Amino acid sequence: DSGVTQTPKHLITATGQRVTLRCSPRSGDLSVYWYQQSLDQGLQFLIQYYNGEERAKGNILERFSAQQFPDLHSELNLSSLELGDSALYFCASSAPGQGGETQYFGPGTRLLVL
Amino acid sequence: AQSVAQPEDQVNVAEGNPLTVKCTYSVSGNPYLFWYVQYPNRGLQFLLKYITGDNLVKGSYGFEAEFNKSQTSFHLKKPSALVSDSALYFCAVRDKGNFNKFYFGSGTKLNVKP
Numbered sequence: 001d002s003g004v005t006q007t008p009k010h011l012i013t014a015t016g017q018r019v020t021l022r023c024s025p026r027s028g029d030l031s032v033y034w035y036q037q038s039l040d041q042g043l044q045f046l047i048q049y050y051n052g053e054e055r056a057k058g059n060i061l062e063r064f065s066a067q068q069f070p071d072l073h074s075e076l077n078l079s080s081l082e083l084g085d086s087a088l089y090f091c092a093s094s095a096p097g098q099g100g101e102t103q104y105f106g107p108g109t110r111l112l113v114l
Numbered sequence: 115a116q117s118v119a120q121p122e123d124q125v126n127v128a129e130g131n132p133l134t135v136k137c138t139y140s141v142s143g144n145p146y147l148f149w150y151v152q153y154p155n156r157g158l159q160f161l162l163k164y165i166t167g168d169n170l171v172k173g174s175y176g177f178e179a180e181f182n183k184s185q186t187s188f189h190l191k192k193p194s195a196l197v198s199d200s201a202l203y204f205c206a207v208r209d210k211g212n213f214n215k216f217y218f219g220s221g222t223k224l225n226v227k228p
Binding site for chain 1: 146150156157158159160163165204208210213214217219220221
């Protein structure tokens with residue numbers, strides 16, 4: 001158990017809908033990262049937050065947004081969902097660092113868009 | 115251009131034999147380099163990383179990797195494979211000068227046969 005929790009574990013929704021994925025980092029970790037893992041795109045870095053502020057941005061679509069709250073939990077919002085958004089979404093957390101921090105991954109949220 | 119490549123989708127090795135999982139990268143400048151392992155239906159687990167200093171990095175479960183700047187490689191190795199090492203292995207690279215550039219390889223499935 002990494003200490004990172006993600007809810008829900010599974011999510012089934014329809015195209016055009018909006019969903020919110022939630023992540024709670026390990027105690028003491030200030031950074032939260034979001035990833036998408038799909039069969040055709042592999043594992044992709046989406047975005048990183050550090051202590052409430054966006055720190056790095058990867059291949060995150062404009063339909064997707066994230067935020068980190070004062071209690072350090074984070075939410076990833078996915079809107080106008082398409083079939084291709086079906087994937088496993090991971091959250092990870094790390095202690096403060098200079099970019100090379102070890103990340104601890106949550107168990108993931110499996111999203112199925114029908 | 116691909117930023118990190120794992121040229122082998124699958125590596126098969128007999129238990130007790132040495133194993134190598136290959137990774138090359140093309141991020142400019144100095145990179146942070148990581149190896150993560152993913153067991154079925156689980157999140158990723160950190161194995162080891164290269165930040166700076168000694169090119170040979172030792173990590174969890176007896177794994178090690180060597181940073182080779184001239185060949186832009188960071189191959190994962192283990193002297194004696196175990197059946198329990200069977201899993202999906204991901205190499206990742208992050209640009210020290212631009213944290214947005216954070217890429218994972220496509221993954222290599224390691225099969226260790228008894």
